[in-house]
Amino acid sequence: MLKYDLHSHSRYSKDGIMDVRDLLKIAKKRGLDGIAITDHDTIRGGMEAVKLKPEGIDVICGCEVKTDRGDVIGLFLTEDIKAREHTAVIEEIKAQGGVAIVPHPFDSMRSSAFWLRENDAPLIDGVEVINARCVFNRYNDAADAYSNNYGKAKTGGSDAHFGAEIGNAYTLLEEGSDLREAILKRQTVAFGRCSSPVFHVRTTALLVKRKISQRRIKQ
Template sequence: MKFDLHVHSKYSLKCGYMEPKMIARLARKKGLNGIAVTDHDTIKGALKTREYADKGLIVVTGSEIMTSRGEVIGLFLSDEILSTDFIDVIEEIHDQSGIAIVPHPFDTLRRSALRPTKNDVGLIDGVEGFNARNIYQKSNKDAIKFGKEHKLAITAGSDAHFSNEVGNAGVITDNEDLREAILSRQIEIFGKQNGLYNHAFTKGLKICRKIKQSL
């Protein structure tokens, strides 16, 4: 079974573009068994995508939350995460029986990146070992190394904001219970780098929305 564990819809208000209906359609078209919609600071996009998913597509309710130290992805959520303090966010995720993953942890080009230390190992469940939007592949390699050293789950995702990115990275597992597969590290990651022009598209989208808000 094949899953992309990091996708954004239009509910990522600053940088998202894709309609939930489009995401569900693209996931099936690209041969995915499931997809995690992880919009910034909300689960609305995931819930909406689930409405359009056929019975053969698993939609994981997720969110990429900005904490006091950087971003954390919560997977398998049932409610919005209200906290912003790093430890409180982790606790909220776990209180919902969710999984806490640090996305793009060692990407030096992202100010939003949370750089985990060994002191965080007892709090987080995993790290994103391959993010298809990372420009420098050393960032992904460092994440994999950290995950292996500390026996954490190592996940992957496309970090898709546009249709051509969906399914470019993710995990493969034989376990039909994805949550269990992640926690027991019964997953393998796959991925290819997204086109660099997608970063330009995202930057342009952010500028246009900022201008629109100021009018």
């Protein structure tokens, strides 16, 4: 089986800190066959990762886009997504030949959660049914139930912002399969475990530190 982490953040995310080169090294060390760089509202990290792609690991350029309804991940992107209305975002992703995945859809602890409804099913390609940063398993369980009910592909991602998180959740597909086709044909399986809540604290501390630094610069 091929093992992909389909949700990670580099220093190009406002709440990220990892250098892209280091992120790729860790992913390879953890035994991943591929990783998607999905920075917030930019493909800069993903594009850099594609250029740096080390031998033995597949690299997917992606982006976690904040829409009017919540976050949507686009995979296999070549350009930044300009829209912010959710249907327009998904249309832009697909116009680039990408696939649209909804991450952590029912995590009530995140204001960025895209709470999926029945009529959203035809729009999206997959649901992140295991997000390692979900503090409670019930959030991932709800995502899995939605995927089962509406026949959507299942993906897993670490949502890593720090190196120690990479690979904590991942997506499996058959050896020799094409990831994009496997998602579209619903031939993926999600596995993984929850990361320590400490990483949420570290992310919050990083954001606070950066806000303070910005205020000092403006003064």
